[in-house]
Amino acid sequence: MPDSPNVMRGVNPYHVQLTEEKINNKEHRDAVGGLWEELGTLQLNFLKKEGLLPTHNLLDMGCGSLRGGVKFVEYLDNNKYFGLDINQSLLDAGKIELANAGLENKTVNLANSNCFDASQFSVQFDCAVAISLFTHLSVNFIVQCLERVKSVLAEDGKFYATFFVVNSKDEFFSSVIQKPGEIKTSHYTDPFHYDLAIIQLMADYAGLSLDYIGDWHHPRNQKMCCFSIK
Numbered sequence: 152m153p154d155s156p157n158v159m160r161g162v163n164p165y166h167v168q169l170t171e172e173k174i175n176n177k178e179h180r181d182a183v184g185g186l187w188e189e190l191g192t193l194q195l196n197f198l199k200k201e202g203l204l205p206t207h208n209l210l211d212m213g214c215g216s217l218r219g220g221v222k223f224v225e226y227l228d229n230n231k232y233f234g235l236d237i238n239q240s241l242l243d244a245g246k247i248e249l250a251n252a253g254l255e256n257k258t259v260n261l262a263n264s265n266c267f268d269a270s271q272f273s274v275q276f277d278c279a280v281a282i283s284l285f286t287h288l289s290v291n292f293i294v295q296c297l298e299r300v301k302s303v304l305a306e307d308g309k310f311y312a313t314f315f316v317v318n319s320k321d322e323f324f325s326s327v328i329q330k331p332g333e334i335k336t337s338h339y340t341d342p343f344h345y346d347l348a349i350i351q352l353m354a355d356y357a358g359l360s361l362d363y364i365g366d367w368h369h370p371r372n373q374k375m376c377c378f379s380i381k
């Protein structure tokens with residue numbers, strides 16, 4: 152499939168659709184960052200530790216090809232997993248991953264949106280998660296996403312999201328090599344980093360409270376933030 156016109160052009164590479172051949176070669180795993188098993192398991196274990204129950208409605212924002220999704224679907228009750236992504240080919244690859252994991256009989260909700268529109272699911276979410284999504288987005292898109300997720304979050308729901316974090320204004324305006332992982336981040340191009348003052352500002356704009364969790368053993372130094380309704 153050719154490139155599709157998409158709001159992410161110039162922001163990140165996820166406007167490019169993977170061909171069937173690439174999906175057959177499992178290239179959708181690399182397209183979401185690789186470390187398939189490790190990062191899938193890390194996501195599930197983290198949310199379980201934070202209190203995710205099989206009965207909860209979970210929104211996986213920027214779910215991609217279901218690196219975390221396959222693990223979440225396995226854990227959650229039927230019809231409790233909701234994944235949303237801008238890239239249809241990754242969602243298609245995710246359906247194949249579910250079938251390969253023997254989960255084809257579980258009801259799963261996947262949707263394509265270029266404006267974080269999770270209201271199309273008509274569900275209130277106990278928990279939402281965005282792993283390695285905000286690391287690929289500039290500020291205005293993140294604020295839009297926070298605001299949209301807030302509108303579908305249950306009163307006591309939590310939205311967990313990862314960022315590359317820097318510790319000072321000086322670092323913010325520099326290129327930084329994140330350790331571990333050796334990923335080079337900056338304030339002006341993908342992969343993006345932010346400092347806590349800017350993340351707090353984004354939360355304020357969206358009307359959410361921010362709890363900084365920080366380290367959650369991510370192998371590439373992405374830090375965890377938790378947003379909730381004030």
Ligand SMILES: C[S@@+](CC[C@H](N)C(=O)[O-])C[C@H]1O[C@@H](n2cnc3c(N)ncnc32)[C@H](O)[C@@H]1O
Pocket residue numbers: 159163165182183184190212213214215216217218219235236237238241264265266267281282283284287292
């Ligand atoms: C690094 S991948 C992570 C996928 C998944 N969360 C995981 O952990 O495997 C980033 C994902 O964000 C999605 N994405 C990028 N920009 C997006 C946007 N504006 N709206 C929704 N999804 C987006 C990409 O298509 C891709 O699937």
